Amino acid sequence: MEILAIICVLLYLVATSCYISFLFYQKDNLEKIGFGAMALSFAVHTLWIGSHIFQSGVIPAFNLEQTLCLAGWATAGVFLIFVHKYKLKITGIIAAPLVTIAVFVSALLPAGPVPENTLFGNFWLIFHVIVILAGDACLAIACGLGLLYIIQERAIKTKKRGFFFNRLPALDILDAGTYACIASGFTLLTIGLVTGFVYARILWGHFWSNDPKEILSVITWLFYAALLHERLVAGWQGKKTAIMSVIGFVVILFTFLGVNFFLKGHHGIFTSW
């Protein structure tokens, strides 16, 4: 298991360095190697998590260490699908470092106490956790693409083309990528929330329990719902979508981490350390 973790982190590091050099030198081969390394490390990562589930029979989402590792895995998976589908190579310079940091921090954190709790073996819960994390991953990538959009838009508007101008794709392409990420992230988030409610109903007998994480998740959902609505109706194209995607991700980060540091609730255990 340990050896899988080490290989996995090393491969993610290789992918990250490939993508960063790709940004500098713009050589297609670097991007190809980076993508290959991501795919390979994702496979190793899956094996790693799979072996964990096989050993303990539950999904490893008990504490921050495990959840971060899982979030990294979900981001890598979402990234691979996204790049395969949209061919937006530049995404790698966002996703690869993000995943590497998540997995690396997770590896540094102490393996927290694992409570004896059969609650984690339930199908609804596994589904809920994975779907929510995949949704968050989409929105994280959307935030990265949004940032790139803001940089590129600034370069074109101010007519000062710096380091990034030739290295980043066109505005419309970045915008379309951000939108695709937000739309799929929002869909996954919706499914995740619904399964969460269903699971709560099964476990506790009621859908809603005023848990801070529940409240914040619904706020996040509403935020993205509003963003998508405005985009479709009022034409919130380009910069507005980009800025909102960044703000949205800050809200998600708070929902994901902040709640557990500042507030309490039944989700606390996921990210405690």
Added chain:
Amino acid sequence: MTDIILIGLNHKTAPVEIRECIAFSNEETCIMLDTFLQEPTVKESMVFSTCNRVEILIASDDIDKAAAAAQNYISDFKNMPAGKFTPHLYRHEGYEAVRHVFRVASSLDSMMVGEPQILGQIKEAYRSAIRKRTAGVILNRVLHKTFFVAKKIRSETGIGDHAVSISYAAIELGRKIFGNLEGKKVLLIGAGEMAELAVEHLIRHKVSDINVANRTFERGVELAAGFNGQAIHFKEIPEFLKHMDIIISSTGSPDFVLNRDMVKKAMRSRKNRPVFFIDIAVPRDIDPAINKLNNAYVYDIDDLKDVIDENIKDRQKEAARAERIIDEAVLSFKKWYESLDVVPVIIALRKKMEGIARSEIKKTAQSMNGLSEADHKALFRMSESMINKILHDPTLFLKGNGFHKEKSLYLDMAKKLFRLD
């Protein structure tokens, strides 16, 4: 030994009055090459002429005489006293001539560094030389190497990257906004060479609609017909802003043709889809305040000029890298060229034979048991004298001067025959 010489003049050494007098058309080039075929001092030749340069590349055993002959031919041919153009001529000999050809073909010597046409023009000139059979072993090698170097420079350096003309810079920016220009709608306001050139570039990028607005409608119809587009009335512009993605303006109007409010209204109904304004007019047609609107981008002629200046600087930086590639190529040519000399070929031939003899003797000795030291020596002596006898006639032939054709041809052939490279 055969040497290479290049004489010529270009935009840096000669004013246009001289260049246009000396320039050769394709037919004239062929006639010139025919003349060179009659000239005993010229072994191989190629003539290369564009509006910016005329160059004559010659391989000869006596380069001074050959160069003088070439100058006389030009003077006769163009009916021009030699004194009028000789001060503008440059002259490169040997590897410097080769380097010059490499640089010209790689567009390092061009008026606009990195322009792509020059390589095609040189290929055309080389084809003429091939047709007229004036290119031989040496020029073939020089030119093949030239094409190789030019391609390598184009693919490995950024010398041809990024636009250096106003209209092309505008297209490049458009592609940074829209990604793909296919299906975009274009509105041309006014007319003008640069604006029309930009529209032509856009058509090549498969934009879908071209609309032309001109103060005189008839002129607009005329222009639109040229682009397969549609002419619209000037007062329809605000309405059309709602659908157009790229607007190029080049009118003589003293005031803004498009103001902020017009565009702001249009943006609302186009749901903020990005729109790109290219203002080529002086005084400007498009209110620069429009650039402050979300998803609207305005570039005027000065902005585009800045872009070009930056691109030119980038190209010059890349040119330094290209020079390195050329240095390497000249060295590699030098190696080949030196090997054309007789002595190295004979030595290489001998070495090859000796190597074969040695390894065969070794093999034989292994299978024959009980071979004494003396037997060994005898075997070696035998192989030595066989090699000497075999190589006697070829060596005499290569060293002798009784060639019917050019010496380098035979040397090259000998090297190919025995795979001496």
